[in-house]
Amino acid sequence: MRLAKGDLAIAGVLAVVCVCVASAVMVVVVDGANGDGPVTQLSNGFTAKHSPDASAPFEPVLYATNGAFAFGFLRVGAASLDLAVVHLASSFPLWRATPARVGDWSRAATLTFDGSLVLTGADDGVLWQTLNIVGDTVALLNSSNLVVRRFVKTRPAWQSFDNPSDTLVLDQNFTVSSPPLISANRRFALRLAKTYMSLHMEFYGGRTTPMYWQHTALEAQPENATQPPVYGRLDGRGFFGLYLQGGGEKVDVLSFDTFVQNLTGAFRRMTLEDDGNLRAYYWTDDVKVWTSDYKTISAPCELPTTCGAYGLCVPGGGGAKCQCLTNSTSTSPPCSPEETTDLCGGGDNNVGQVFDEVRLKRVSVAYKERLPFETNTTAEQCEQACAGNCSCWGAVHNGASGYCYLIDFPVETMVYEADEQKVGYFKVRRPQSSTRSSGMSRGAKAVTAVLSLILASLAVAGAYIGYRLWQRRRQRRRRAGYPGMEQELTSSGPYKDLKSMGSSNDSFKS
Numbered sequence: 001m002r003l004a005k006g007d008l009a010i011a012g013v014l015a016v017v018c019v020c021v022a023s024a025v026m027v028v029v030v031d032g033a034n035g036d037g038p039v040t041q042l043s044n045g046f047t048a049k050h051s052p053d054a055s056a057p058f059e060p061v062l063y064a065t066n067g068a069f070a071f072g073f074l075r076v077g078a079a080s081l082d083l084a085v086v087h088l089a090s091s092f093p094l095w096r097a098t099p100a101r102v103g104d105w106s107r108a109a110t111l112t113f114d115g116s117l118v119l120t121g122a123d124d125g126v127l128w129q130t131l132n133i134v135g136d137t138v139a140l141l142n143s144s145n146l147v148v149r150r151f152v153k154t155r156p157a158w159q160s161f162d163n164p165s166d167t168l169v170l171d172q173n174f175t176v177s178s179p180p181l182i183s184a185n186r187r188f189a190l191r192l193a194k195t196y197m198s199l200h201m202e203f204y205g206g207r208t209t210p211m212y213w214q215h216t217a218l219e220a221q222p223e224n225a226t227q228p229p230v231y232g233r234l235d236g237r238g239f240f241g242l243y244l245q246g247g248g249e250k251v252d253v254l255s256f257d258t259f260v261q262n263l264t265g266a267f268r269r270m271t272l273e274d275d276g277n278l279r280a281y282y283w284t285d286d287v288k289v290w291t292s293d294y295k296t297i298s299a300p301c302e303l304p305t306t307c308g309a310y311g312l313c314v315p316g317g318g319g320a321k322c323q324c325l326t327n328s329t330s331t332s333p334p335c336s337p338e339e340t341t342d343l344c345g346g347g348d349n350n351v352g353q354v355f356d357e358v359r360l361k362r363v364s365v366a367y368k369e370r371l372p373f374e375t376n377t378t379a380e381q382c383e384q385a386c387a388g389n390c391s392c393w394g395a396v397h398n399g400a401s402g403y404c405y406l407i408d409f410p411v412e413t414m415v416y417e418a419d420e421q422k423v424g425y426f427k428v429r430r431p432q433s434s435t436r437s438s439g440m441s442r443g444a445k446a447v448t449a450v451l452s453l454i455l456a457s458l459a460v461a462g463a464y465i466g467y468r469l470w471q472r473r474r475q476r477r478r479r480a481g482y483p484g485m486e487q488e489l490t491s492s493g494p495y496k497d498l499k500s501m502g503s504s505n506d507s508f509k510s
């Protein structure tokens with residue numbers, strides 16, 4: 001239904017009040033459903049509904065018998081809906097379904113189990129499901145593994161451990177056939193190849209995936225064709241082990257700071273984070289915080305996007321300072337918007353070159369060993385190798401060695417190096433006529449912001465009257481609902497520690 005203008009203020013008030021009351025309602029519903037205790041198994045025919053009124057950011061439907069984990073509806077960011085397995089003590093989502101089309105928290109959704117798990121959105125469209133399987137029960141194991149089982153089989157028909165999102169936990173096998181770990185902001189991936197693991201940036205929707213870190217299993221033999229591939233597993237003793245499939249022979253370990261401490265009883269996870277770093281953490285019930293005891297990349301300037309697109313990272317004092325490669329108006333990130341397409345298309349209305357060129361001294365790139373290169377070149381030859389190729393965005397040249405490294409993906413953060421002979425050449429997309437429309441969208445954002453402010457003020461001022469009104473209109477509200485309003489007013493909820501869709505790169509600003 002459409003709201004008349006005069007009803008907007010009242011609707012805002014109602015939304016606020018309804019959020020406060022909904023949390024009480026939620027508890028009742030869960031208790032009622034649980035009967036004698038928490039639900040630890042789902043059977044065929046199970047259905048759970050997400051209510052658009054829900055105020056708690058996580059609505060559990062299934063618990064592990066150790067009480068440490070639960071599976072249910074999770075609010076992600078301000079207003080998206082996903083299914084997740086959550087570590088209850090920390091509210092950290094260890095696994096997420098991450099459907100291609102995300103759900104909307106402020107609309108209804110349904111989770112059903114009828115042979116397979118299915119998440120259905122408000123428009124009856126399937127958002128996510130466990131494909132090509134038939135199961136009889138769903139359980140959440142003490143390890144946090146969500147499993148769909150057949151009565152007669154011991155091996156699960158489907159398990160969340162085989163479909164990781166951004167996190168691995170204790171005893172979860174990460175194999176060459178596992179999908180990659182993808183950071184919550186979907187910009188980075190951890191992949192496992194036959195003998196090595198590697199970190200990648202994801203560009204153009206995953207079509208270009210340049211590598212920025214690689215670790216080859218020490219005792220694996222890449223040239224031995226009969227040797228089986230490796231798989232990785234987080235070990236409770238404080239390391240990530242790489243083993244040969246089949247025999248299980250250990251071929252390498254990445255050991256954590258706590259490896260020497262004999263730390264027992266800790267729960268561990270390894271997460272690919274939004275800054276592109278892979279970090280390990282442990283949790284103990286006495287300390288009750290996630291403590292990091294491992295990270296793959298230790299220097300902030302060696303992370304690929306510390307200063308954003310076209311940023312220049314200046315190392316020093318254990319931290320990093322950000323500048324811009326180009327003279328843009330801002331001197332700190334973001335220097336430039338992220339590029340989503342290459343420079344090859346758009347030749348229809350040939351108005352000339354689509355990019356400007358920037359040349360800088362004392363610049364290098366942290367992961368140059370992973371880039372395509374040419375040897376025995378001059379700075380001019382290096383520049384030429386990039387300039388005429390529309391899939392090349394930049395090149396860095398080392399005058400002392402003659403090496404030329406080509407950046408065949410959008411330019412991210414470069415690193416300052418105090419060496420005159422290290423020079424860089426970068427292409428910067430020329431602003432198109434679309435600048436006007438982006439200005440207008442900024443205007444639209446401002447209007448939205450002002451509107452929300454007014455709404456919020458009205459809501460606070462009228463809260464008391466609103467409560468009375470709400471009591472009287474309760475029945476009508478139940479029938480109509482006010483989609484969109486709750487989302488507007490609760491976007492800064494108490495669940496800040498959950499990962500949002502945004503990037504956390506700002507933590508390196510100094």
Ligand SMILES: *[C@@H]1O[C@H](CO)[C@@H](O)[C@H](O)[C@H]1NC(C)=O
Binds near residue numbers: 142
């Ligand atoms: C899971 O943990 C609970 C409580 O710690 C324990 O009673 C139960 O036996 C465990 N289940 C399995 C399969 O180990």
Ligand SMILES: *[C@@H]1O[C@H](CO)[C@@H](O)[C@H](O)[C@H]1NC(C)=O
Binds near residue numbers: 172
């Ligand atoms: C992990 O791999 C080992 C060895 O192949 C196997 O015994 C174990 O069952 C696997 N764990 C899971 C959860 O699949």
Ligand SMILES: *[C@@H]1O[C@H](CO)[C@@H](O)[C@H](O)[C@H]1NC(C)=O
Binds near residue numbers: 221224225226227228
């Ligand atoms: C290749 O790997 C297999 C299995 O690990 C091993 O038995 C064999 O000796 C290896 N061959 C060589 C030439 O190293």
Ligand SMILES: *[C@@H]1O[C@H](CO)[C@@H](O)[C@H](O)[C@H]1NC(C)=O
Binds near residue numbers: 260261262
């Ligand atoms: C670690 O624990 C094992 C068995 O629990 C014990 O044998 C060993 O001595 C311990 N090591 C240290 C350094 O405490």
Ligand SMILES: *[C@@H]1O[C@H](CO)[C@@H](O)[C@H](O)[C@H]1NC(C)=O
Binds near residue numbers: 326327358
């Ligand atoms: C940036 O601006 C400064 C002064 O305004 C100028 O000296 C410098 O050459 C410019 N750098 C680039 C890359 O355009």
Ligand SMILES: *[C@@H]1O[C@H](CO)[C@@H](O)[C@H](O)[C@H]1NC(C)=O
Binds near residue numbers: 376
């Ligand atoms: C490097 O290039 C120069 C001229 O371009 C050539 O004379 C020389 O032989 C090359 N050296 C090597 C090692 O390829």
Ligand SMILES: *[C@@H]1O[C@H](CO)[C@@H](O)[C@H](O)[C@H]1NC(C)=O
Binds near residue numbers: 372390391392406408
């Ligand atoms: C352009 O660069 C891409 C990526 O580095 C490379 O694969 C391709 O061969 C280059 N094309 C030409 C014409 O040099």
